[in-house]
Amino acid sequence: MGARNFYEETTARLEKALQFCDDTKAVVIGDKTLDSVGDFFKKLFDVRKAIVVADATTFRIAGKRVSDALAGAGIEVEPSYVYDVPHMHAEMSLVDMLKPRLAQTDAIPVAVGSGTVNDLCKYTSSLVERPYMVCGTAASMDGYTSFGASIEFNECKQTFSCPAPRGVLIDMDVVCAAPLKMNAAGFADLIAKIPAGADWIIADLLGTEPIDQVAWRLVQDSLRDWVADPEGVARGDRKALAFLTEGLIMSGLAMQKAKTSRTASGAEHQFSHLWDNQHHKFNGEASHGFKVGVGTVATSALYERILENWTEKTFDVAIANVDVDFRSWETIEKELEEHFGTTGLFETVKRECRKKYVEPDELKRRLALFRDSWSELKQKLADQLMPAAEIQTIIHKATAPSTPEEIGISRERLQYSYRLAQQLRYRYNVLDWTRDVGQWSTMVDALFTSGGFWAR
Ligand SMILES: [Zn+2]
CATH class of the missing domain: 3.40.50.1970 (Rossmann fold)
Structure with a gap:
């Protein structure tokens, strides 16, 4: 040949x-x-x-x-x-x-x-x-x-x-x-690097986890090419699968280079980790990629809503609300106990959330930073992301689950999972961002009400 x-x-x-x-x-x-x-x-x-x-x-x-x-x-x-x-x-x-x-x-x-x-x-x-x-x-x-x-x-x-x-x-x-389902799972794990990249852009702006340019490019430069042929993956096409394999291996190499999995994982992976730790299985299976794929649609839908709705003014309102709505560490701890108190995760989530807890002044500084960088940040995120419905279609073409029901998660449970996933890890992402801006109900909950992405 x-x-x-x-x-x-x-x-x-x-x-x-x-x-x-x-x-x-x-x-x-x-x-x-x-x-x-x-x-x-x-x-x-x-x-x-x-x-x-x-x-x-x-x-x-x-x-x-x-x-x-x-x-x-x-x-x-x-x-x-x-x-x-x-x-x-x-x-x-x-x-x-x-x-x-x-x-x-x-x-x-x-x-x-x-x-x-x-x-x-x-x-x-x-x-x-x-x-x-x-x-x-x-x-x-x-x-x-x-x-x-x-x-x-x-x-x-x-x-x-x-x-x-x-x-x-x-x-x-x-x-x-x-088996096709294995390669389909890998495909979903790879396309996850799109919203994961967006999460890294936000963390980079905050300075909590600066972008490593070399590692970033290893994953992001060819990402669109690697996921360009989902039908090829589904029919076992050699080139499509070679690109998929390369993308997955490159993601691993980028983690080696940057010495962090930030290069390949953001909030979408926290959905998967959450369901892992809840021992969630569907038809006896617990495919990492399938869960990550649904998480990818979930965070992409949230990003989409944010980019459609937020303006500089959103952050001004948020700054003004800090003194009224600020959640003390004690409040957060109580909430964690409510969510995780009976699970083996309680100590871990307490540690992780403590690491990302900031005092009111620092929160205000961050919100001002988002406001002052908004037009540039919004453009960067828009360039990085894909519409949630498009991601859903691509994942579906690769034959991986693109709706929560396909992995045995109800809409109601998905809505609650956004909340729990936010608290799982230190890694700053779109879920933390939404909470910090005080927009949880208008952004996340609204995805599930009339006209929202998950209400369709
Ligand atoms: Zn993964």
Whole structure:
């Protein structure tokens, strides 16, 4: 079939991004790349031994081939570690299962799988202080190249700090054959970077989390191209899926560069984290990307309403109201207890909300800053964002859920989720902004009443 132009484009962009990363040294996306996994491994790890880590499914579709190809290249390969756990997801007990096996050997783990296997292998490898690599089997999330692993511990999904993989090898034949719902989930996780970028623009203006220009460009420069062909994703088109894979991997590299997940996650991810922590499942499943996709529509709809309605005067009114409406820390704490008191999240949300709590004078300063920057800020946000209905259509074309009902969330619950999601994390976003401006009922609640986006 010869060289494909889009692989050249992708490779060039990835090579450039790798210069900025401390952990990941090589990323290859292409056709039949699993056949050359031996060379890829040797370049990264020289004469070290290898051990494939997979689950029953990923071992069947690619793990066995990887192990054979490594051995065929003259690498000493230990018997594979294959999880035999039905409906497995990343939880600490599975780390505890893998750790003794890795501790018995000095072989380099080669994860074969997507989110779950990668997170388990990433974290366990770090516990035995060893680098690892991954052969990704689906374009389902952006965690391949991010530092940190998302693992459930004490019934809460948590991110554990650990290095990103030394290398990532993607065989597009495997990704194209992956279940559509996995690639659709990855698509939703990628388009989320649109409102996430808008959130970063606001935080940058406030100075709480300044934009890292390099990391910003890694994600945002090609984002529109990566999500341009949702129908292609749905029909398993190779170019559409290669771009999707690249976008997800680049998002991870940007997190490595900036040493924060701010580059790839904003308020839309807080909806997902909230539902994770509520152990929300629909038809037995809890796809990260699907939840993030609905969160993406939710925050885009809020932004849209804000940009349609707010003016400089909105902030003047807000400033005047601070002395009347200001919510003291005690008031917020009481509210947190009401919302989270019976959940395992109470201490976390208290800590996170305390970090972003500001006194009246600082709140007034911020509101004045928004007012004085309004025309420029409004333009920047408008350039960054897409209309919520358009995002919804694109996500739907990629076959990911674009309405809350499709993931088992009622409108009523979604409305309450806006409130809870705002309190989940320190990271300043459109939800905090709406609250600070004192516009919750006119912006969020109004989305659910006659004429509002969610009342349709
Ligand atoms: Zn995500």
